[in-house]
Amino acid sequence: MSAAGFKFALALIGVLAFSAIAAPWLGLRDPNEQLDGLVLPELAPLTRVDAVELVDGTLRFATELREIEGAVELRRGPRWDRIPLTDLYGGTLDSAHRRPRFVLGTDGFGRDILARLVYGARVSLLIGFLAAGMALGLGTLVGTAAGLAGGWIDGLLMRLTDVVLSVPRLFLAVLLVALYGRSLTTTILVLGATSWMAAARLVRGEILSLRERDYIQAARAAGAAAPRLAWVHLLPSAMLPLTVEGVLRVGDTILIEASLSFLGLGVPPPDPTWGNMIAEGRHRLFDAWWIATLPGFAIIATVVALHLFGEAARKRLNPSTAC
Amino acid sequence: MIRYFLRRLLVAVPLMFGVATLVFILLETAPGTPVDQILGDRQVPPEVRERIERAYGFDRPAPERYVRWLGAVFLQGELGWSHSRARPVRRALAEALPPTLLLAGTAMGFFLVFGIAFGAWSAARRGRWQERLITLLSLAAYAMPAFWLGLMAIFLFSYKLPIFPASSMHGIDFDTMSAAGRLFDLIRHLILPAVVLGAASAAAMTRFVHAGMLDALAEPFILAARGRGVSERRLLWGHALRRAILPVISLAGLSLPVLVSGSLVVEVVFGWPGMGRLTYDAILAQDTSVVLATTLLATLFVVLGNLFADLALAWADPRVRLQDGGGR
Numbered sequence: 001m002s003a004a005g006f007k008f009a010l011a012l013i014g015v016l017a018f019s020a021i022a023a024p025w026l027g028l029r030d031p032n033e034q035l036d037g038l039v040l041p042e043l044a045p046l047t048r049v050d051a052v053e054l055v056d057g058t059l060r061f062a063t064e065l066r067e068i069e070g071a072v073e074l075r076r077g078p079r080w081d082r083i084p085l086t087d088l089y090g091g092t093l094d095s096a097h098r099r100p101r102f103v104l105g106t107d108g109f110g111r112d113i114l115a116r117l118v119y120g121a122r123v124s125l126l127i128g129f130l131a132a133g134m135a136l137g138l139g140t141l142v143g144t145a146a147g148l149a150g151g152w153i154d155g156l157l158m159r160l161t162d163v164v165l166s167v168p169r170l171f172l173a174v175l176l177v178a179l180y181g182r183s184l185t186t187t188i189l190v191l192g193a194t195s196w197m198a199a200a201r202l203v204r205g206e207i208l209s210l211r212e213r214d215y216i217q218a219a220r221a222a223g224a225a226a227p228r229l230a231w232v233h234l235l236p237s238a239m240l241p242l243t244v245e246g247v248l249r250v251g252d253t254i255l256i257e258a259s260l261s262f263l264g265l266g267v268p269p270p271d272p273t274w275g276n277m278i279a280e281g282r283h284r285l286f287d288a289w290w291i292a293t294l295p296g297f298a299i300i301a302t303v304v305a306l307h308l309f310g311e312a313a314r315k316r317l318n319p320s321t322a323c
Numbered sequence: 324m325i326r327y328f329l330r331r332l333l334v335a336v337p338l339m340f341g342v343a344t345l346v347f348i349l350l351e352t353a354p355g356t357p358v359d360q361i362l363g364d365r366q367v368p369p370e371v372r373e374r375i376e377r378a379y380g381f382d383r384p385a386p387e388r389y390v391r392w393l394g395a396v397f398l399q400g401e402l403g404w405s406h407s408r409a410r411p412v413r414r415a416l417a418e419a420l421p422p423t424l425l426l427a428g429t430a431m432g433f434f435l436v437f438g439i440a441f442g443a444w445s446a447a448r449r450g451r452w453q454e455r456l457i458t459l460l461s462l463a464a465y466a467m468p469a470f471w472l473g474l475m476a477i478f479l480f481s482y483k484l485p486i487f488p489a490s491s492m493h494g495i496d497f498d499t500m501s502a503a504g505r506l507f508d509l510i511r512h513l514i515l516p517a518v519v520l521g522a523a524s525a526a527a528m529t530r531f532v533h534a535g536m537l538d539a540l541a542e543p544f545i546l547a548a549r550g551r552g553v554s555e556r557r558l559l560w561g562h563a564l565r566r567a568i569l570p571v572i573s574l575a576g577l578s579l580p581v582l583v584s585g586s587l588v589v590e591v592v593f594g595w596p597g598m599g600r601l602t603y604d605a606i607l608a609q610d611t612s613v614v615l616a617t618t619l620l621a622t623l624f625v626v627l628g629n630l631f632a633d634l635a636l637a638w639a640d641p642r643v644r645l646q647d648g649g650g651r
């Protein structure tokens with residue numbers, strides 16, 4: 001991948017991370033608030049709706065507005081609501097009339113999809129990074145123990161790695177969630193517990209290749225204990241490939257989280273994740289395609305960016321594997 | 324070759340054993356007891372609870388239950404009772420297996436053919452826009468959740484352009500169709516889910532073959548062949564592709580977990596009556612014995628797939644079987 005691709009990936013990750021962190025201060029609507037169950041559900045992207053601002057600053061939405069003597073009437077679904085002019089901001093329809101826009105439309109509950117996507121990035125990225133971090137930690141632990149101890153401990157740990165690796169990840173994750181219940185915490189733990197294997201193999205390989213080097217022998221002769229040997233002398237050189245593995249793992253994890261959410265085993269509603277947004281939009285696909293479609297693009301963009309970044313970093317570390 | 328096969332088998336059997344052990348440990352450490360599962364929300368006196376425990380052997384110590392369970396699963400194929408489908412788990416699995424095999428097999432055929440074709444073609448067009456397009460598309464396909472791609476496929480090809488049916492495995496008038504009509508009907512239902520299921524693997528295969536082709540094209544034997552006046556076309560599709568295609572066998576084996584995991588969501592999206600759908604229904608009904616059985620079966624697929632890929636590679640490439648202790 002070219003340098004332009006790398007920069008693009010970096011910029012995309014930056015924008016995603018920024019909007020995820022700064023979500024509450026971006027002036028978005030509340031992602032979980034159902035503002036108006038009659039007017040707002042399933043608005044197409046870029047739709048503007050009529051609304052009037054009241055004296056207290058709140059908005060009232062309407063499919064249709066008409067002014068009658070001393071009041072305005074708002075049509076909401078089958079009914080007309082009457083609001084006296086004195087309740088309106090500025091006291092006249094003109095001064096109170098607003099036309100708020102829903103850039104990416106709304107879902108079946110009238111919730112703002114843009115806000116849900118951004119807040120969903122929060123949840124999805126949080127899960128992705130925490131689970132990948134946990135996987136790296138676990139993998140490093142297992143790999144270091146196996147690589148340093150050798151013998152039957154190594155054999156046992158590596159067989160365990162093979163065993164976990166041979167269960168299809170989604171099935172394993174599904175089984176775990178089915179057994180342990182469903183929450184944000186279990187999602188992170190389950191995803192971390194099912195994706196440490198590559199890191200373990202990587203760390204073990206690195207340690208095996210370094211174990212007999214002179215500087216390690218010297219450290220050992222100087223009386224360094226195993227933990228110190230691992231932490232100070234061996235792991236630093238595994239750090240870079242491990243980071244690349246971690247970045248690629250984040251993308252994978254986001255994909256699996258989406259699948260779990262889609263199966264109804266991820267983060268419980270109403271909190272938005274990209275996966276459960278797609279799941280909610282699934283049954284309204286033909287009438288409101290944007291509900292299920294847009295979060296998919298968010299997932300693709302994120303995973304592509306992480307992948308490009310990881311590949312570029314890997315290439316920089318080891319130019320011979322460039323492809 | 325036979326010795327190599329036995330060696331591989333010797334790795335595969337303990338692996339399945341280990342997976343079963345892992346699953347047993349997970350079950351044991353999960354909150355709640357199996358009796359709670361059976362009873363659900365019903366309130367019963369403690370004697371009844373005890374009777375159930377005794378009837379199912381839950382009162383025995385864990386090691387004894389472990390041995391009994393292993394024996395039941397591996398020796399008798401006894402996987403318990405599915406309360407959501409009201410039949411033995413074994414029967415539910417037997418019904419769901421053929422559709423899944425059909426779907427996964429078709430997906431595999433799809434991704435092999437298209438992955439190799441696209442990979443080779445984009446390598447042939449190296450440095451041009453076609454290569455960039457294929458690279459970009461394969462990257463996007465790799466990053467797509469399978470269920471989302473399935474929804475998009477349904478929206479585009481079942482709704483906007485109604486070419487393929489959106490759901491299920493047969494049309495409603497399947498029973499009255501002629502044999503040819505049935506086959507056609509099945510194929511029509513099969514295409515969308517198989518393509519969606521195979522898409523991620525096709526993307527991986529494309530990237531893989533592409534890279535392999537570029538490596539092969541840089542080899543001296545290509546230069547030599549070019550010097551002898553071999554046409555560019557033959558150079559690509561004959562010489563370089565033959566070189567690049569060998570590792571595809573192991574990649575096909577490695578893509579099995581992806582296909583099996585993918586079938587879980589793809590079958591749900593397309594209402595395909597296979598193992599994925601069975602698992603999903605079982606999750607909703609909290610039918611753990613089914614989830615357990617499908618997990619074990621999915622793992623068996625993966626282990627067998629890897630075994631098969633190893634064997635195929637050893638058959639195709641003598642270096643592998645000789646290197647891996649075959650000489651002893």
